Amino acid sequence: MPELPEVEVLVRHLRPQLRGKIIRAVHVRRTKVLQPTTPRELQRALAGAKFKNVTRRGKHLLFELRSPAAGKDFQLLGHLGMTGRMFLARKKEPLPKHAAVILDLGTEHFIYEDTRYFGRLTLDTSAVEKLGPEPWDAAFLPEEFRRQLKKSRQPVKVKLLDQSLVAGVGNIYASEALFRAGLSPRRAANRISRAEARKLLSAIRAVLQEAIDGGSTLPLNFQTGESDGLFYFGRAAGAPDYFSERLNVYDRAGKPCIHCGAAIRRIVQAARSTFFCPHCQKR
DNA sequence: CACCATGTTCCTTG
């Protein structure tokens, strides 16, 4: 999926577009993405509701709505899974092949499209309660981070994907953060020192923030799939091709490390690819 | 045909 930075960039893009818009009708093409909400429940809740705001928690999008009929506010939770996209399009535009849910906003459609249907658009917001702290939570101190790492013997790379540890880190930025911190992805989580925990938390924050900054600066295309594999969203027509230099280790197996020139290695941990520099990231 | 993919959840095992 889109990890925290991509979701944050999307939220900033959608917020001004959705605010104040009213949902006229709801079309569910793939029931699976709603569960445990039923299509009927979704229609009943959303028809006539107005978008008040859009926020992010971890990799989840939170749509805040107001229902005039019921006279109360409620939330809709979105998750892009591995291949989800959410965007507004003119009604005359053809719907994408894998459109899962379409919200009729009057003059436009709000489309949730997802090739593999791993994502969610649901009234069940309970997933958010299981998340760990946001990376920038001021109360999330390196000591607390280390205390949590101490509880696991898993490799630190695998542990970083645990959303109850820190919310929002995914497979790409886990490798990027460890490279930035100079820590081996194979190091057991419970063998990380105080200094290393501090470094790793800073690296996570830096790597995510840089990605958000990059994504919010550039003209992006939220509808198309041509993302270069380097930033989840595609480039808008005429936008600079600077994506190719954004990631330092992810998907760079065999290529030289930007610091020492050693060949970047790819290994498999918990059935996911991990990339690292064997020279700069020793055990 | 084989393997790979930005994620999460469920099931099994110990």
Place this chain on the structure above:
DNA sequence: CCAAGGAACATGGT
């Protein structure tokens, strides 16, 4: 009950 490992979900690209 818990941690850890692996399969499953579903589709497409190389």
